[in-house]
Amino acid sequence: MMDYENLMTERLRRVKPSGIRRFFDIAAEMDDVISLSVGEPDFMTPWHVRQAGIHSLEKGKTHYTSNSGLMELRREITNYLSRRFQVSYHPENEVLVTVGGSEAIDLCMRSLVDYGDEVIIPEPSFVCYRPITEMAGGIPVIIETKAEDHFRLTAEQLRKAITPRTKLLVLPYPNNPTGAVMRREHLEAIAEVIRGTNIMVLADEIYGELTYGQAHHESIASVEGMWEHTVLVSGFSKSYAMTGWRLGYACGPKEIIGAMTKLHQFAIMSAPTTAQYAAVEAMRAGDSDIEGMRDEYDMRRRLMVDGLRSLGLDCFEPEGAFYCFPCIRSTGMDSEAFCEKLLFDQKVALVPGSAFGESGEGFVRVSYCYSTKHIIEALKRLKKFLKATP
Known part of the structure; x- marks a missing residue:
């Protein structure tokens, strides 16, 4: 009889399943559940973007693209990053779709x-950074960010975490989940x-367009001396409501983008062609779509923060992305017990803060x-739940 468990790599066996998907999957099997658990915009992909994808199909544009992606799209990505965030890249060899x-x-x-390289990861943060580091053979070095620091990574924390084995810093801002x-x-x-080190920065800026207030998002790649240290990662899922199109991009020094392209060409070949044609339209004519969605998210942000605070939950003021991260320690429950009880008692699905690292415990x-x-x-159901909680 086959021993499949031992056939799998030890690195993969050590990786825990996503804490986000667990509660989403439970909620999917229940009736009348309100799920606030998944970071997927409720907006449809803008019609002119969908139309561009449809048009590409009608024209028979259904073949592989270059491994790096359509040159037309790579040009639009560089135009967009220059226009919106004042960061410049060459589409020929510094962009990968x-x-x-x-x-x-x-x-x-x-x-x-x-193997053995250290990757500095501020937490709480998105669930993938630590597992991917481990599956690559690296060692995650976790920095716990704190509410009193507005969940920002501080220079002092970073300086203390760096060792001779440090290879990469993950900079995930605007941050999911905080x-x-x-x-x-x-x-x-x-x-x-x-600056002055040989450390690279993986700047995950997927929520870059979703920042609130007077100051817009700025990329660390735009800071003096940091372009050569940075791989900027982003995509179309959040700002253009294109989650199902499965399209993203990376920009950085040609040597690193070249190495990434080598992996990509053997594992993937190329990103979906139809999605790429749709993305050209999004980047070329989608600025007003971004503004409209961001204004709506900002209104919902105020509604959610004010609502949570009115229920007596201490809630950090989120300035980006589309998540709140309230503290639930006052209930006496840990974050997983809180979410499980809320789901079964009031049919509201949230995600335990512990899914985003140990430092997320006590939050949802x-x-x-x-x-x-x-x-x-x-919020009405949550109010009932909190009233019934001893």
Whole structure:
């Protein structure tokens, strides 16, 4: 009889399943559940973007593209990054189109991280960074960010975490799950630590367009001396509501993008052709779509934060992405028990903060990329739940 468990690599066996998907899967089997658990926009992909994809199919554009992606799309990506974030790249050899931002993260880590290399990861943060580091043979070095620091990575924390084995810093801002952002002065402080080292930065900026207030997102690649240290990863899922199209990109020095492209061409070949043609239209004519969605998210953000605070939950003010990260320690439950009891008692699905690292314990992630109707009803149910909790 086959022993399949021992056939699998030890690295993969050590990796735990995603804590996000567990609660989503349970909720999917229940009736009348309000799920605020998954970071998927409730907007449809804008019609003109869908139309561009449809048109490409009608024209028979259904073949492989270049491994790096359509040159037309790579040009639009560089135009967009220059226009919106003042960062410049050459479309010929400094841009790679990937299957979602997740593939770009995986390719970057597998290109840079060797056995025993250390990867600094601020947490709470998205669930993939630590497992991908481990599957690449690297060693995650976790920095716990704190609510009193607005969940930002500080230069002092970074300096203390660096060793001779440090290869990569993950900089995941705007942050999932906390909604934290890094403003220019914070990026300058991080850059001061990195400059003069041989450490690379994986800047996951998938939520870059979803920042609130007067100051817009700035990329660490735009800070003096940091372009050569940075692989900028982003995509179309969040800002253009294109989750199912599975399209992302990575930009950086040609040597690193070349290595990532080598992995990509053997593992993937090329990103979906139809999605690439749709993305050309999104980048070329989608700025107003971004503004409209961001204004709506901002309204929902205020509704959610005010609602949670009115229920007595201490809630950090999120300045980016579309998540709140309220503290639930006052209930006496850990985050997993809180989410499980809330789901079965009131049919509201949230994600335990512990899914995003040990430092997320005592918090839960609440997504507000859902309709105001869903948010209001979820807050009503949460109020009932908290009243019934001893």
